[in-house]
Amino acid sequence: MTLSTFFQHALTGISLGGAYALIAIGYTMVYGILRLINFAHGDIFIFSMASLPWQIAIPLVCILTVALGVLVEKSAYKPLRSAPRMSIMISAIGVSYLLQNLATYLFTALPRAYPEIPFLKKIFQIGPVSASLVTFITPILTLLLVIALLFLINHTKFGMAIRAVSKDFETAQLMGIRLNNTISLTFVIGSFLAAIGSILYFTDRMSVTPFSGTLPGLKCFVAAVLGGIGSIPGAVVGGFVIGICETYLVAMGYSTFSDAFTFILLIIILLFRPTGLFGEKNIDKV
Amino acid sequence: MEKNNILTIEDLYVSYGGIQAVKGINLTVPEGEIVTLIGANGAGKSTILRTIAGLVKSEKGKITYRNEEITGKATNEIVDLGITLVPEGRRVFPDLTVLENLKIGGYRRKDDLSKDIEWIYELFPILKERSWQLAGTLSGGEQQMLAVGRALMSRPKLIMMDEPSLGLAPLIVHGIMDIIKTINKQGVTILLVEQNANLALKIAHTGYVCETGTITLHGSGKELLENESVKAAYLGKARK
Numbered sequence: 001m002t003l004s005t006f007f008q009h010a011l012t013g014i015s016l017g018g019a020y021a022l023i024a025i026g027y028t029m030v031y032g033i034l035r036l037i038n039f040a041h042g043d044i045f046i047f048s049m050a051s052l053p054w055q056i057a058i059p060l061v062c063i064l065t066v067a068l069g070v071l072v073e074k075s076a077y078k079p080l081r082s083a084p085r086m087s088i089m090i091s092a093i094g095v096s097y098l099l100q101n102l103a104t105y106l107f108t109a110l111p112r113a114y115p116e117i118p119f120l121k122k123i124f125q126i127g128p129v130s131a132s133l134v135t136f137i138t139p140i141l142t143l144l145l146v147i148a149l150l151f152l153i154n155h156t157k158f159g160m161a162i163r164a165v166s167k168d169f170e171t172a173q174l175m176g177i178r179l180n181n182t183i184s185l186t187f188v189i190g191s192f193l194a195a196i197g198s199i200l201y202f203t204d205r206m207s208v209t210p211f212s213g214t215l216p217g218l219k220c221f222v223a224a225v226l227g228g229i230g231s232i233p234g235a236v237v238g239g240f241v242i243g244i245c246e247t248y249l250v251a252m253g254y255s256t257f258s259d260a261f262t263f264i265l266l267i268i269i270l271l272f273r274p275t276g277l278f279g280e281k282n283i284d285k286v
Numbered sequence: 287m288e289k290n291n292i293l294t295i296e297d298l299y300v301s302y303g304g305i306q307a308v309k310g311i312n313l314t315v316p317e318g319e320i321v322t323l324i325g326a327n328g329a330g331k332s333t334i335l336r337t338i339a340g341l342v343k344s345e346k347g348k349i350t351y352r353n354e355e356i357t358g359k360a361t362n363e364i365v366d367l368g369i370t371l372v373p374e375g376r377r378v379f380p381d382l383t384v385l386e387n388l389k390i391g392g393y394r395r396k397d398d399l400s401k402d403i404e405w406i407y408e409l410f411p412i413l414k415e416r417s418w419q420l421a422g423t424l425s426g427g428e429q430q431m432l433a434v435g436r437a438l439m440s441r442p443k444l445i446m447m448d449e450p451s452l453g454l455a456p457l458i459v460h461g462i463m464d465i466i467k468t469i470n471k472q473g474v475t476i477l478l479v480e481q482n483a484n485l486a487l488k489i490a491h492t493g494y495v496c497e498t499g500t501i502t503l504h505g506s507g508k509e510l511l512e513n514e515s516v517k518a519a520y521l522g523k524a525r526k
């Protein structure tokens with residue numbers, strides 16, 4: 001591998017990792033607040049299937065993804081809030097299949113072209129490395145969004161409410177925090193980031209099907225576990241690690257194994273460091 | 287002397303986890319007083335407080351706060367009205383700093399909190415020293431102070447405290463009781479649930495004895511301290 005191809009793959013990997021990171025944040029935030037693996041998270045951006053000009057598609061995907069994320073929370077998770085955790089998890093798996101099949105019904109299972117965003121596809125050349133604009137933009141946009149998110153969580157009243165609810169539902173309520181609003185806000189943020197992540201992810205791909213979200217969704221879940229589920233910086237690091245590793249595996253000719261690698265990584269983490277890189281030590285509620 | 291009642295509970299029934307925990311209690315809290323609710327474990331004392339705070343829904347009965355019915359209101363509305371609960375086991379937010387815990391106590395307020403924070407630091411100087419520490423690193427007594435301080439941040443008219451002495455060393459418990467008296471003198475009405483009946487009755491104006499979901503006795507703190515059956519059951523003193 002020459003130096004220039006090395007950099008070329010590094011750039012591709014970082015870019016893919018950025019998209020993964022944005023989607024992984026949604027898993028980690030929802031887990032942080034509800035102790036739930038939101039299996040439907042990889043399926044909420046199905047409306048990106050609707051073939052529309054990009055000027056409409058981008059805002060529409062963001063709005064519909066957020067709306068769907070919140071709707072899933074209100075209809076499938078909220079009624080089960082006091083039920084055992086396993087029930088809500090099963091509900092999440094059910095919602096995931098429901099969304100995939102709903103999308104199949106609405107858009108058929110045939111691959112469709114992803115809305116073409118011409119300016120993102122423009123090829124740029126920096127030194128020996130050339131890539132489309134989206135490849136350069138993704139990591140930058142990811143970092144900006146993560147910084148904004150960390151500011152929101154650590155330095156605003158809303159963020160304080162999210163952190164309080166994550167720790168203790170009841171005491172948070174006693175402070176006058178509205179539980180339902182705070183949980184919905186978490187889903188809004190997670191879904192919005194997933195919408196951006198999905199746009200960045202799919203722009204580099206030719207087509208989408210109703211099942212296109214499943215595999216990246218699962219990989220982002222692994223990224224969240226790798227970083228330590230519940231930790232936002234962890235999800236970001238996990239997303240980048242998986243994106244970069246996957247790209248180099250493909251570059252070295254092991255593309256068949258690149259998906260397998262992600263899941264082997266999951267097994268290894270769960271065996272040797274189940275709390276991930278930055279995970280909380282005690283994940284049970286006090 | 288007739289005083290205004292800040293809180294009135296009439297014929298309250300609450301079921302909790304399939305068990306009827308509160309069976310038709312009546313209770314009044316006069317404005318400006320310390321009222322204590324004593325009784326054994328599982329008598330329903332905590333459930334009464336949790337129902338007032340809106341964490342648990344009642345089956346039947348009426349809770350009135352300053353002539354306004356608050357039965358069934360959401361917790362955040364009740365906080366807005368000026369009622370707050372210091373929960374059993376303190377429940378400070380362990381990975382928020384001391385200062386953040388205080389700020390979150392004033393979550394519903396839109397005005398400036400700095401004066402209130404200063405006031406809390408005057409009441410509990412140790413919290414000022416620990417301001418930037420995570421609440422989880424405080425000792426039990428300090429956490430209890432923080433929990434009380436956090437509750438005061440919403441500028442309540444009525445503070446309910448659930449077992450503030452639980453798990454604390456005797457010396458610290460006395461400190462906490464002094465603080466309760468101090469807060470009361472500043473005009474905050476207090477409804478105190480305690481298993482440590484002796485201490486609670488000593489500082490309370492009025493006391494209620496709660497047994498298996500009903501009120502069996504009530505009177506002034508002094509009367510109850512001298513009551514033979516209270517002595518036998520809760521104060522560990524044998525009947526003469």
